[in-house]
Amino acid sequence: MSASAANLVERIFDEMSYGPAPEDPKNAFAWLDEHDRKFGHFIDGKWYKPEGREYVFSKNPANGEKLAETMQGADEDVEYAVGCARKAFQTWSTLPNHIRARHLYSFARHVQKHQRLLSVIESLDNGKPIRETRDADVPLIVRHLYHYAGWAQLKDVEMKNWKPIGVIGAIVPWNFPLMLLTWKIAPALAMGNTVVLKPASYTRLTALLLAEIAKEAGIPDGVFNVVTGNGRFGSKLASHDDVDKVAFTGSTEVGQLLRKLTAGTGKKISLELGGKSPVVVFESADLDSAVEGIVDAIWFNQGQVCSAGSRIFVQETVYDTFLKRLKERLSHWRVGDSLDKAVDMGALVDESQLTTIRKYVQTAIDEGGEVFQPDIKLPETGLFYPPTLITNVQTASTVFLEEIFGPVAVLLPFRTAKEAVSLANNTKFGLAASVWTEKTSLNLEVALLIKAGAVWINCHNMFDAAAGFGGYRQSGYGRDGGKEGLYEYAKPSWETRCRPVVTENVSEFGKPVPGLPKLPTAADSTKNPKIDRTYKLFYSGGQKRPDGQYSRPVYTKSGQMIAQVSDSNRKDVREAVEAAQKALPGWSKRAAHNRAQIIYYLAENLELRRNEFSEMLQQLTGVSEKDALLQVDKSIERLFYWSAYADKYGGTVQETLLYGATVKIHEPVGLIAISCPDEEPLLSFISLLAPAVVRGNVVVMAASDKFPIPAIDLVQVLETSDVPAGVVNVLTGNKDHITKYLAEHQNVEAMWYFGGALGSKFVEYESAVNLKRTWVNYGKERNWSNDEQGAGEEFLYHTTQVKNIWIPMGDIFAN
């Protein structure tokens, strides 16, 4: 060894410093070189490079080095890819489950064989540390493929009333390019769909490599296609007629855009969006471990994680101690090249990201925040940013409210557990959370009270294929992972895709139509004047006059006016929603048994008035006595059916890799607004109301405007059945007008609409604003008396949202 090199060892021996510990990228470069560092799309099992396309460079964010060129696709490339996927769907979806399972198993095996190559390229392309791609991203990909190979095998047993959707258009972001795409394609392929995937512009390389590996593994041509292009190209994919479902992970803004773009088309959509996840540290926590938890929460992947714990709440009693320890922890933080095996953080993905983060931190300073960044060395070039803590900010501060998507967290004190929960929930997002305390009774309660799809106890950012991941509120809907993830890639077997044609503008929807007095027709004349029935609205547990003091006539099927019902306006909607909102916390916390008792009682009381309802249905809708009685009896059966489900769908224990329990809880969606159809007006009303209410939701029902009487008559039954005030609210009037205000109300968490194609489009379009969940019929009637259509598993899906609580265990040590 040369003298100077020897000197070096002596010097390091004295200093005990760290040096570079690089992963060798030569195999990654060999793969890029093999493709002449120029990539096209991967469609139908082949590289596809049409002439005349532009190319852009993929760069290594750690040093700006150009890695390869990738193609900017054109519209006809989407056409071609979707066409191939459609063709492949015909065979792929009809393969025996076992054969699809074999394919996915083979895919998993082959990915496993190329783990290191995937890890290195992912790290080069994205800037994230090789430690993370090697130990987190890629192992999780393999795990997902194995897990869903299993679901493919079990499809006919575990998903027996479901079938594949068709062609999935998947659009994924740059923060976990490979991992998030696998979260989409594994369940999609398992259920028999085919996929056209568009990776993010910054990070296209590993998706292309994965497509090549899929081909090597024997996945049939056209089943998994990768196309590259810009944002507009992504919109083209999402709006392609033959794409049956859009699966998206990314920013809330783009999610909202895609929701609007696909509104009313009959496409399914799932959105996994932004977050501002809380980390709640109690005085009873293991504080040093909680410090490490913050490391996992906000500095994993440079904070570019949708579930990043970016709002840290610390109990006032330990706030100073904790902050001191956190700062100390950062004093020996290491930031550097993504291929260096001794760094805590790598590079940010792009210059624009760095600019955004700097802007937010400056805003924090401008708003009085105190910014802490450790005195550590950053590489002189490359897109690096230090770990950052901001204090002296509050709930009104910009950096508290908005997702920064970088290594920046805010730290706030709290006094009591109740306050901590309020602070944690004081956000438009609801993706994830972590709770730190050694008290089991406390951590479970807080985990249940926080509105988020994943809650980690004494840990943060744990993922596994067996547990779904996805949001509440504006963090989106749908789940990636677990059995719950399958429903995003399947539809009820009886259903065919609607392709409604809507020519009207959605802004025309829901305009008020006045209800005016009508001269009686000859048929209306009766011998003695009847005592008129007063049909009021029903909310807050009481019958209310409509705010506008207008009424609407109701006609029988034969055109006879038989009643006038209250005509709701915007203010009635507001009152009803407010009443429901008030009732929600109490109702959702009630014991399931108790909820069941109330709905059973409702059935009992309906049974007492069986004949009365039958007569009314005959008169109103013109059905025979037999059919009317069938409808009433079926309604009673439905109440029994859903009461039975009150305490039988709470969730399961997920078999993740965690030593402990990962508990899936089917939580209520919250406040559901339901616009009811005209067909079988009693049965459809009850079929929609009952599942929602037994699963702990509160509802605002917009009754059928053609046949509102059964709904409003049912109010009397509700009143005698101990249904607590505000749990069920019924509005009558112009249904579409009511729907408009319900769909626009931001306290409404889900909107179901059974009506026309325009209304369906309107509801989906408007839902984009607060990302409420929707369920619409695109103008297509269903057969409510059929149990599949009127009470299928689909109803459970729509009445619940999945929360996964991760509870690690272990205190036993050695002897």
Next chain:
Amino acid sequence: MNNGVNFNESWLTEENFNLPAIKKRAGELGKRRSVKKSYQAAWLFRAVTCIDLTTLSGDDTRSNVQRLCHKAVRPVRDDIVRYFGMQTKGIKVGAVCVYPNRVAECKEILKSLNADTSIKIASVATGFPAGQTPLSCRLEEIRRAVADGATEIDIVINRTYALNGEWEKVFEEVKEMKIACGNAHMKTILATGELGSMTNIYKASMTCMMAGADFIKTSTGKESVNAILPVALVMVRAIRHYYQKTGIKVGFKPAGGIRTAKDSLTWLSLMKEELGDEWVNNEMFRLGASSLLGDIERQLFHCAYGRYAAAHELALA
């Protein structure tokens, strides 16, 4: 030197411990840091200097103790030391560690090698490993070992008291042992594998430091679970908290089951990360081990020559 402080029970109960989270951090220690090439060589030399080269067997005699002492003085082959230009650093292990009956001959052998001042002689004492003998005997054992030339005493704590939660009694005993040690450095072995929980390990660490421990040590090497990283994390956190409270720096010695060069790097990195650079030397850190040195020397051979040495090419310890 830690002169200890008064017993303060509240210091034992201030912290909570979550084993799954501790295990997670422990599992990452070796993955978040890595040293390669010259750095690896330098760190391995540092690890050598932190070793308490140990033999604690019923069949220890002069011949194997002599072999141990010679290896302690020349732990790495000369050609390797020269290759890295480390000849001026006087690379030796931190100490030899033996039973009290072997202390005198250690002293004599090291003196014959002119190393009796540069290499410490550590003796286990106090009824090692179980500590189930009368206190007077345990104290006498310390005094005899010191008289024979031991400069460091590795005592074991009273696990009966510890498991019964009688921490003040543990404190009193350790304090007496500290007095018996005189000028010799006292390392307190917690026998963590027998303490049952991380909470107890923290309490034992804090109690020993308050009683004047200069080092806290994980294990005797005779328990079923010895030096493991989760335990170490709790102990070094105790060291950090004690330092924050008193300004006194206490050293750390993991012992038992540390066998590979890679392990030794992870342990050094644990000290650097959790306690800082001041704890990454043999004044504040020791690795209690017997076979570890062989693997480090083998790894250094590879660093130097790019080839793996055959076992018979390296001197037995």
